[in-house]
Amino acid sequence: MITLRDISKKIGARTLFEDVTITFNSGCRYGLTGPNGAGKSTLFNIILGIDEPSSGSVTLPRKVGFLKQNIAQFSEMKVIDVVITGNKRLAEALSERDALYELEITDAIGIRLGELEEIIAEEDGYSAESDAEVFLNGIGIPPEWHHKKMHSLPSDRQFRVLLCQALFGSPEALLLDEPTNHLDLESIGWLERFLHNYNGVLIVVSHDRHFLNAVTTQIADLDYETIIIYPGTRASQVQSRLREIERLEPQELKKSNIQRPYIRFYPPEKVSGQTVFKVKDISKSYDETLVFNLLNFEVSRGDKIGLIGNNGKGKTTLIKLLAGILPLDSGFIEVGHQVQIGYFPQNHSEVIDKKSNMTAFDWLKNRREGVNDQDIRSILGKMLFSGDDAFKSIAHLSGGETARLILGGIMLCNYNVLLLDEPNNHLDLEAVSALSWALEDFKGTVIVASHDRDLLNNATNKIIAFETAKPCVFEGNLEGYLAARATK
Numbered sequence: 001m002i003t004l005r006d007i008s009k010k011i012g013a014r015t016l017f018e019d020v021t022i023t024f025n026s027g028c029r030y031g032l033t034g035p036n037g038a039g040k041s042t043l044f045n046i047i048l049g050i051d052e053p054s055s056g057s058v059t060l061p062r063k064v065g066f067l068k069q070n071i072a073q074f075s076e077m078k079v080i081d082v083v084i085t086g087n088k089r090l091a092e093a094l095s096e097r098d099a100l101y102e103l104e105i106t107d108a109i110g111i112r113l114g115e116l117e118e119i120i121a122e123e124d125g126y127s128a129e130s131d132a133e134v135f136l137n138g139i140g141i142p143p144e145w146h147h148k149k150m151h152s153l154p155s156d157r158q159f160r161v162l163l164c165q166a167l168f169g170s171p172e173a174l175l176l177d178e179p180t181n182h183l184d185l186e187s188i189g190w191l192e193r194f195l196h197n198y199n200g201v202l203i204v205v206s207h208d209r210h211f212l213n214a215v216t217t218q219i220a221d222l223d224y225e226t227i228i229i230y231p232g233t234r235a236s237q238v239q240s241r242l243r244e245i246e247r248l249e250p251q252e253l254k255k256s257n258i259q260r261p262y263i264r265f266y267p268p269e270k271v272s273g274q275t276v277f278k279v280k281d282i283s284k285s286y287d288e289t290l291v292f293n294l295l296n297f298e299v300s301r302g303d304k305i306g307l308i309g310n311n312g313k314g315k316t317t318l319i320k321l322l323a324g325i326l327p328l329d330s331g332f333i334e335v336g337h338q339v340q341i342g343y344f345p346q347n348h349s350e351v352i353d354k355k356s357n358m359t360a361f362d363w364l365k366n367r368r369e370g371v372n373d374q375d376i377r378s379i380l381g382k383m384l385f386s387g388d389d390a391f392k393s394i395a396h397l398s399g400g401e402t403a404r405l406i407l408g409g410i411m412l413c414n415y416n417v418l419l420l421d422e423p424n425n426h427l428d429l430e431a432v433s434a435l436s437w438a439l440e441d442f443k444g445t446v447i448v449a450s451h452d453r454d455l456l457n458n459a460t461n462k463i464i465a466f467e468t469a470k471p472c473v474f475e476g477n478l479e480g481y482l483a484a485r486a487t488k
Contacts, residue, residue: 036400065169180206284326385401
């Protein structure tokens, strides 16, 4: 178990949490929730000893697994070795043993080698490689990559390796910060099954409400400068949180720091033609890698299409082709009458230059000719840029702030077609829910690539699945598609 005693943390004049005493018990799986900036990552760092609390102490079990983000640190290591370093005691023993075998064996070295072999046996070191391979295969890293250097893998696969590293070695506690960010639906399913069978204490931060519903037994909500524990995350259990808040004495509660953006894509000023896109025999390759070959489909006005499939299968490429950002190798895309496209890229730097000295206000003003300042301030307020925040430099915006600003730009322009590539990345649960409602309510056409299953279930009426050599089109939402696929 993990125990926090009288933990407080202040950053400047701001208090994130104060005098928090709580125990996270073994056998329980906690979803740590709270808006961006509430202190979730800070709390993780305090638990792991990376950051110091302003006051209080933390008690941890001996072996803790956590999801690292620094892939550059492991760039020259073999993939399988990176996973094994998740068990620090084993990895250090294996490294020291290998170094000693390079030396002339003396009595002292022989004794030390015997001690190291005991440690390796205690940590199941003789099955370490095969155990690591099980994790890598499950998370979608094929065997031919296991002995490659990390830097030779695509960056999203490198993050998957770090997830395997966190899970490896039977940790007594697991701390996972946004573990589904670089996973496809199949890998998310594998992770859910693993965590269901995990017997230690799990604390996970995720913007994926469906994942939290599937995995967690309790929610640890970071708000009111404290942590409130309540069961589950489903809508029917919202009252659990309210009852827990009411149970606390009113004077114990600080002001809530939850802020909800108001996302609405207003009715388009111009209605597009009935056929929005006609895709005919398109092909696209990168170097020698074929992404599409003779792909055909049509998009009609009012379609809400979810793009799903493994990373690297072409979702982003298709969105960029439809947006006119990438050239086709062959075939053609016919854009319908009066189609006006709002584009949200997975890589925010495609539309926001973080090296610029421009403010959020100025960036938004440049999105639409002739817009008045009052309309800009209204959009910024809805996207949680209140007061002086409207004049923040875009170079200093967080990932969540940048995503909200791009969405604000789309709201301002009244497009009739939205092309969105992983728009929920960097957004907190409140913002993801607001985005899902906005897409469901939108009167135009939507094509969205996402791994967020709640968003795909609620905001789409058609699925294009990139799961075979030729993408298939399904009439219905993600839940319907998965049910139909299961019966085949």
